[in-house]
Structures are given as C-alpha cells and as structure tokens.
Amino acid sequence: MENKKLCVVGLGYIGLPTSAMFATHGYEVYGVDVNTEVVDALNEGKIVIEEPYLDIMVQAAVRSGHLKADIKPHEADAFIIAVPTPMNEDKTANMDYVVSATEMIVPYLKKGDIVILESTSPTGTVENLLVPILERSGLEVGKDLYVGHSPERVLPGKILWELVNNDRIVGGVNRESAEKIRDLYKIFVNAEIYLTTATTAEMCKMMENTYRDVNIALANELAKICEDTGINSWDVIKFANKHPRVNLHQPGPGVGGHCLAVDPWFIVEKNPDLAKIIRLSRETNESMPTFVSERVEKILDNIKGNTVTILGVTYKPNIDDMRESPIVELIELLKDKDINVKIYDPHVNIENHQYNSMSDAARDSDLLILAVNHDIFKALPLREISETMKQKNILDTRNFLDEKKIKDEGFNYYLLGKGEEIVSPKFDEER
Numbered sequence: 316m317e318n319k320k321l322c323v324v325g326l327g328y329i330g331l332p333t334s335a336m337f338a339t340h341g342y343e344v345y346g347v348d349v350n351t352e353v354v355d356a357l358n359e360g361k362i363v364i365e366e367p368y369l370d371i372m373v374q375a376a377v378r379s380g381h382l383k384a385d386i387k388p389h390e391a392d393a394f395i396i397a398v399p400t401p402m403n404e405d406k407t408a409n410m411d412y413v414v415s416a417t418e419m420i421v422p423y424l425k426k427g428d429i430v431i432l433e434s435t436s437p438t439g440t441v442e443n444l445l446v447p448i449l450e451r452s453g454l455e456v457g458k459d460l461y462v463g464h465s466p467e468r469v470l471p472g473k474i475l476w477e478l479v480n481n482d483r484i485v486g487g488v489n490r491e492s493a494e495k496i497r498d499l500y501k502i503f504v505n506a507e508i509y510l511t512t513a514t515t516a517e518m519c520k521m522m523e524n525t526y527r528d529v530n531i532a533l534a535n536e537l538a539k540i541c542e543d544t545g546i547n548s549w550d551v552i553k554f555a556n557k558h559p560r561v562n563l564h565q566p567g568p569g570v571g572g573h574c575l576a577v578d579p580w581f582i583v584e585k586n587p588d589l590a591k592i593i594r595l596s597r598e599t600n601e602s603m604p605t606f607v608s609e610r611v612e613k614i615l616d617n618i619k620g621n622t623v624t625i626l627g628v629t630y631k632p633n634i635d636d637m638r639e640s641p642i643v644e645l646i647e648l649l650k651d652k653d654i655n656v657k658i659y660d661p662h663v664n665i666e667n668h669q670y671n672s673m674s675d676a677a678r679d680s681d682l683l684i685l686a687v688n689h690d691i692f693k694a695l696p697l698r699e700i701s702e703t704m705k706q707k708n709i710l711d712t713r714n715f716l717d718e719k720k721i722k723d724e725g726f727n728y729y730l731l732g733k734g735e736e737i738v739s740p741k742f743d744e745e746r
C-alpha cells in the first residue's frame with residue numbers, strides 16, 4: 316500500500332516537530348518553508364531550532380526518506396498550516412503568513428483532501444479567511460475538502476512529549492471535517508481528541524493562554540498591593556493556596572513569550588468592548604517592568620548608587636528565548652533613568668555584555684537584580700560577588716533566592732511584592 320502524503324507549511328517550533336512525528340509514523344511528509352536556510356538544513360537532516368531530542372527524530376525521518384523539505388508545496392492527502400501569526404504594532408493579529416500559506420496550497424488541492432490550520436488565530440479565521448481562499452480551488456469546502464482548526468498547545472522544551480500526550484481539540488467547518496482531522500492526529504496522539512466547531516477551537520486556544528495571563532495579572536496586582544500594605548505577597552500566595560479551591564499564580568517582572576503576551580490581544584481585537592478583564596490583565600502585566608524599574612529607583616535612592624547588574628534576560632527560566640521578554644524592556648527603562656546596566660545570562664549571547672563569571676558581571680555594582688530564575692542562579696557565589704560589588708544589595712523579582720543566606724553574607728535583600736516597611740517586622744524576622 317502506498318504511504319499517505321502530508322504537506323506541512325511552516326517549519327518552526329510547531330511545524331517541524333509535527334512533520335517529524337508524522338514522518339516517523341509512516342507518512343510521507345513534505346515540509347515547506349519560505350526560508351531556504353531551514354529547507355537546506357532539513358534536507359541534510361539538521362535543524363536550526365533548539366528543542367530536546369528533535370534533532371534525533373528529524374535525522375531519522377530524513378534518513379529514512381519519509382521527510383523532505385522544499386520551498387513550495389507538494390500534492391498530498393492532508394495539509395497542515397503552521398505559520399506564525401505575529402502581532403502588529405497596533406496589537407492586532409498579522410494574518411499575512413496564514414493568507415500566503417493558504418494561497419500557496421490551493422493549486423495542489425484535490426477532492427478528498429484535508430486542510431488544517433494549527434496557527435493561533437482570532438475567531439472566524441477558518442470560516443472567513445481560509446474557506447474563501449480554499450474555494451478558489453473549485454472544490455466545495457466541507458464536502459470535497461475537509462477543513463478545520465487544531466491548535467497546538469505544547470510547551471517549548473517538552474514539545475515532543477506534549478504533542479503525543481496532551482489532549483487535543485479539533486474544530487471542523489462541519490462534523491465530517493472534524494472527524495477526518497481527528498483520525499489523522501490519532502496516528503500519534505495518545506490522549507483524548509475532542510471535536511467541536513472551528514470557531515470554538517480558535518477561542519479555546521486563545522483562552523487557554525488568556526486564563527494564565529489573567530491569573531498572572533492577579534498575582535502581579537496582589538504584589539503591588541502588598542508592597543503598599545507592607546506585607547509579603549509571596550506569603551499571601553503560599554497560605555491562600557492552602558485553600559482547596561485556590562491557585563494563585565506567581566508575580567514577577569512581567570509576562571513574556573510569543574503566546575501569553577500576544578494571544579489575549581487577539582480576543583480584544585475581535586471584541587474590544589466586551590474583553591475588559593482580558594485587556595486590563597494584559598495592561599497590568601505590561602506595567603510590571605515599569606513597576607520594577609520604579610522599585611529599583613527607590614532602592615538606589617536609598618543606597619546612593621547607579622550601577623545595577625541584571626541576572627537573566629530570557630522570557631522564562633532555563634531557555635535561550637528572549638521573545639517579548641519583559642527583562643529587555645526593564646533594561647531599557649533603567650538605562651532611560653541614567654542607570655548603568657550590566658547584564659549576565661549564560662543562556663544567551665549578549666553583545667557588549669560578555670562576562671567570564673557572575674562576580675565579574677557584579678563588579679562595581681550597587682545592586683544585583685535576579686530577573687530570571689535560571690537554575691544556575693539558585694546558588695549565587697555570594698562571597699565572590701560581595702568582593703567585587705560596590706555595595707551589597709540584591710533585588711529578587713522571583714522569590715527564588717535564599718534570603719537567610721544572603722543576609723548572613725551581609726547583603727541587603729529586597730523582594731518584589733514585599734513591602735519594605737513591613738507591618739509586623741518582629742513576626743517576619745522570627746520566620
């Protein structure tokens with residue numbers, strides 16, 4: 316029997332692992348990307364992104380002849396569109412890549428084919444944007460062509476495991492489309508696949524990230540309130556979460572990444588008058604770099620200094636990804652205040668900020684800011700740092716460091732979300 320053919324447009328963080336997954340499950344997969352560098356690398360069995368074990372899987376798929384890359388689509392039984400949907404300046408979704416990817420596959424479509432959009436998209440994208448383009452093929456959508464949305468929901472760093480083990484939602488333009496798409500993913504998905512409409516699936520994806528963003532905003536608001544009240548928000552969170560139905564999230568210097576910081580805006584775009592909590596949450600999280608920079612200013616005023624060292628610039632710990640990182644904005648805000656900023660993050664290459672060690676980065680600093688909770692920062696070489704720093708001050712924006720050890724080494728310890736004027740200091744010290 317001839318192998319089934321699949322064409323995946325967009326070979327990024329989602330398209331590439333998905334291609335490799337199908338290819339190692341017997342499909343003949345054509346990966347399509349406009350970037351020739353990605354295409355050439357893939358045809359040599361190599362990848363240009365970082366994701367655990369993906370290189371091994373891609374290499375196996377390419378060597379076995381099941382995965383090939385090209386700059387143009389190929390005829391296939393199913394097409395997956397997995398291109399980026401970035402945010403425009405005005406915080407609306409940029410659908411240009413989705414449009415061009417869809418237009419690109421039209422000449423290759425035949426009766427009975429399946430077309431799936433995986434990219435995160437505003438509600439109505441499949442019905443109002445994809446379908447009219449696909450109909451240019453002369454095929455009837457829902458009858459000759461099975462069309463739907465099946466959003467990815469994997470976590471960078473755990474993509475291959477989550478692709479297989481996460482439940483999946485499939486939204487079809489009709490039931491038959493949803494069922495065909497489900498049967499396709501069933502090949503490697505070892506979890507539930509739920510069927511619904513395309514527009515419901517679009518909203519689900521955006522809402523999953525919005526849920527997290529709104530909850531983080533709540534934690535960030537609590538942090539601000541607690542600083543003002545003179546108590547410690549991290550204690551409030553710890554104790555409140557002992558309630559069986561409460562799960563407060565963690566405050567921090569902001570929310571980064573290409574998902575949480577972006578998707579909620581796509582809901583606001585379509586329903587600006589109704590999406591009030593969603594918009595306010597985004598604004599709250601976007602205000603955090605400014606909030607931290609103001610805290611830094613207060614601390615520096617007290618200690619009379621102007622050099623700070625920032626530990627970590629990525630959007631979350633233990634990765635090299637700086638997309639939408641709030642720390643990048645924090646750095647700019649501090650520079651605007653004429654503060655001399657030194658940056659240390661061994662996970663990324665930062666121009667003009669290459670230090671051999673943490674103590675080198677901390678040299679002549681008045682304040683050390685723990686901005687990202689990378690594992691490598693857990694045990695700070697406090698003694699070495701204290702020898703090079705001008706003044707011994709640490710601001711922890713993640714409640715990540717050991718306050719007692721830091722204080723024992725003679726440092727002042729400041730914590731984001733904890734008021735400097737603690738209401739009951741005696742009790743706090745006894746902890």
Ligand code: SAJ
Pocket residue numbers: 467468469470471523524527531564565566567568569570571572573574575630631
């Ligand atoms: N953060 C906080 N406080 C918290 C939790 C996170 O400030 O309590 C911040 C992090 O520091 C980071 C940001 O939020 O800057 C986002 O990190 P994340 O690990 O929550 O999420 P992403 O963007 O790496 O991945 C998310 C995931 N979505 C959910 O968990 C609902 C992932 O499953 C999605 O596939 C991905 O978005 C996506 O592509 O949509």
